[in-house]
Structure formats: C-alpha cells, structure tokens
Amino acid sequence: MIKFLDLQKINLQHQEEIERKLLEVFRSGWYLMGGELTHFEKNLSNYIGSKHAIGVANGLDALRLILRAYIELGFMNPGDEVIVPSNTYIASILAISDNGLIPVLVEPDTKTYNIDISKIEEKITPKTKAILIVHLYGRIIFSEELKKLAGKHTLKIIEDNAQAIGAEWNGLKSGNLGDAAGFSFYPGKNLGALGDAGAITTNDEKLNKTIRALANYGSNQKYVNIYKGLNSRLDEIQAAVLDVKLKYIDKENNIRRNIAKRYISDILNPKIILPENPEAEKEHVWHVFVIRSEKREELQAYLTEHGIQTLIHYPIPPHKQEAYKEWEMLPLPISEKIHQEVLSLPISPVMEEEEIQKVIEVLNRF
Numbered sequence: 001m002i003k004f005l006d007l008q009k010i011n012l013q014h015q016e017e018i019e020r021k022l023l024e025v026f027r028s029g030w031y032l033m034g035g036e037l038t039h040f041e042k043n044l045s046n047y048i049g050s051k052h053a054i055g056v057a058n059g060l061d062a063l064r065l066i067l068r069a070y071i072e073l074g075f076m077n078p079g080d081e082v083i084v085p086s087n088t089y090i091a092s093i094l095a096i097s098d099n100g101l102i103p104v105l106v107e108p109d110t111k112t113y114n115i116d117i118s119k120i121e122e123k124i125t126p127k128t129k130a131i132l133i134v135h136l137y138g139r140i141i142f143s144e145e146l147k148k149l150a151g152k153h154t155l156k157i158i159e160d161n162a163q164a165i166g167a168e169w170n171g172l173k174s175g176n177l178g179d180a181a182g183f184s185f186y187p188g189k190n191l192g193a194l195g196d197a198g199a200i201t202t203n204d205e206k207l208n209k210t211i212r213a214l215a216n217y218g219s220n221q222k223y224v225n226i227y228k229g230l231n232s233r234l235d236e237i238q239a240a241v242l243d244v245k246l247k248y249i250d251k252e253n254n255i256r257r258n259i260a261k262r263y264i265s266d267i268l269n270p271k272i273i274l275p276e277n278p279e280a281e282k283e284h285v286w287h288v289f290v291i292r293s294e295k296r297e298e299l300q301a302y303l304t305e306h307g308i309q310t311l312i313h314y315p316i317p318p319h320k321q322e323a324y325k326e327w328e329m330l331p332l333p334i335s336e337k338i339h340q341e342v343l344s345l346p347i348s349p350v351m352e353e354e355e356i357q358k359v360i361e362v363l364n365r366f
C-alpha cells in the first residue's frame, strides 16, 4: 500500500536528533514556557522574516487569538465581518465565528483553489474589518491588488498559513505577507509536531503583546489579568521537536515540488484535471496534491484497489455543514463542484521513486 502520508517514516528521518531532544527536555524538569520555546520562536521568526513569532497550542487557536487580539485592541467588534474563502478547512471559519465575528464566504478560483480576489470587493460592507486569506493546499494567495484593496477599505490581512510554511511570494515568506499569520504544526502538516502545536507571526508589536497576554490567561504579569484570556501554549517537547524539523523544511518542500512536477508532466489522462504549477515555483509547497475528476468516487475506489491511499480535502463544504445550517441555501456552486470532484494523491518528502512511478502508471490506466 502506498500510504497517503507516512508520518512514521517522515519523523524517523530525524530519529537521532529528535530522541536526543526529547530526552533532554524530559530530564530537564522544565516543561512549559522555557528555553526550547524561546529558541523555536526565535528560529521561526528568523525563518519567516517577521519580527515576532508566538508559539501556541494549535492552528485554530492561532487564528482565534489573532482575531481576539484585534477585538481587544478595538480594531474590530463582535458582529463585524471577516472575508474568508468558502472552500477552506473549517478551522479558518470557526476562528471567526468563535469570536462573535461574521464569516463572509467568497468563492475560490478553480485554477488555484484559492480565494478569487476579483470577487472580494463586492462583499465588502462598512462592517468588514479583515480578509482571512488561506494559502490552501500549500499555494500562496497574494497580490498587489489584494494589498491595495485592503488598504483602500482599511482591512487587516490575516494569513491562514497552516498549509503553506516555506512558500514564498516575491521574496517574502508566507506568514510575512499580511498583518498577522496563524500556523498549524498538526502532525500531518509540512512542518509537523508530535501532537498539536501552532504559532502566530506578526510585525505588529502591540498585537504581539496582546496575543501573548491573551494566550496566558489574559495576563502579562503573574496573577494580574487584563483580559478574559485563555490557556494556549506550545509546550517544551513540541517546541524542541519543531526546532529540529524546521532546519529541514526547505529541503522537504523541494522534494514535494519535484514530485508535483513529475505528476504534472507524466499524468496524461484526460479524465483527470491536474493542479497547475505556479509560474514562480516557490509560491507552492504542495501540502497536498489535489486532482479533480467527475468520477471521483470511482477513481478513489480504483486507486485503493491498486494499493494507493488517497484522501479528500474536503468532502463537505463549510456552508453544507450541520454546524453552519444557517448557510445551507447560500449559492456557492464553485465550492460545491470542487468538493464533489477533488481527490488528494500521496505526496511527501519520503516517497520512493517506485511509488511515484506507480501512482503515475495507475492513474494513466484509469
């Protein structure tokens, strides 16, 4: 069976280094808010090019905390609107509604699967305060036009960078394009921890301070609480593991890029719609390699039968989820079509040449 993603193999590449770190933290007797976290935050902000990086408990918390901080700073209020792509993973949307803000869904472009920037302005109202862009599947969505639009309407640009760590746009890393960015280090992400983990990057000093307090019970001084905060921390074990793996992220993303290139040049089946490689290759880190087919269920069964594991990102669009039943009637035909047709092929930094070849051959015979 060719696994969709072999996490064990990915992490065992760094077995010696990671095990040494785990033992070191275990023996140190210090498990939260220590040197490993400080170290990782410093290395992450250096890597991204941002002034600040804040380790938090997971990617959803990262996004929740950014929006919550903008509320505490008076930039937005519950009831305000945040624009978000309609085909994103549910967490981007949960972060908005969890803060009492209103998600405003905008359809994606079928070529990139990212938000269609030309459809944003018509959704802007006096209540709109931010655009939450999502670099979906690992591909950057950003442009001068988007920046101008945000400037014109005084909107914050928040990046959901859960899937695109290491991607680059015009020499800038994703996570350093907007006003603040949320990262997820869920084990299956391109930079994955051994459990839940996340981070926020920003160049905004006030936002940094507010988020640090909010994530620590609303306190920036022990036993003094200025906000009704939460507890969202990145522990020392996860920080240490991530610090080891961060060193290899560029190398691993390049392996993903090479596999994507092979798939795009060698899968030659008219029944399959392939994703496009962006002109600037660095804009994509191929978190997932998503193809489309009108016969998706049949194709997935065929691949399983031939020993190739696939996943669907994602089977149900957010507006068709029980959790958001108030959106059931929203007309979002592009998202619905995408959700019916997408299928993600195996792609990872540890795929073997024979596995890549087999995926190509089996798909060409479909």
Ligand SMILES: *Cc1c(COP(=O)(O)O)cnc(C)c1O
Pocket: 058, 059, 060, 061, 088, 089, 091, 092, 134, 160, 162, 163, 183, 184, 185, 186, 196, 197, 198
């Ligand atoms: C994974 C993911 C999240 C949430 O991250 P967690 O660490 O799982 O909470 C948010 N947005 C997107 C686009 C994701 O892929």
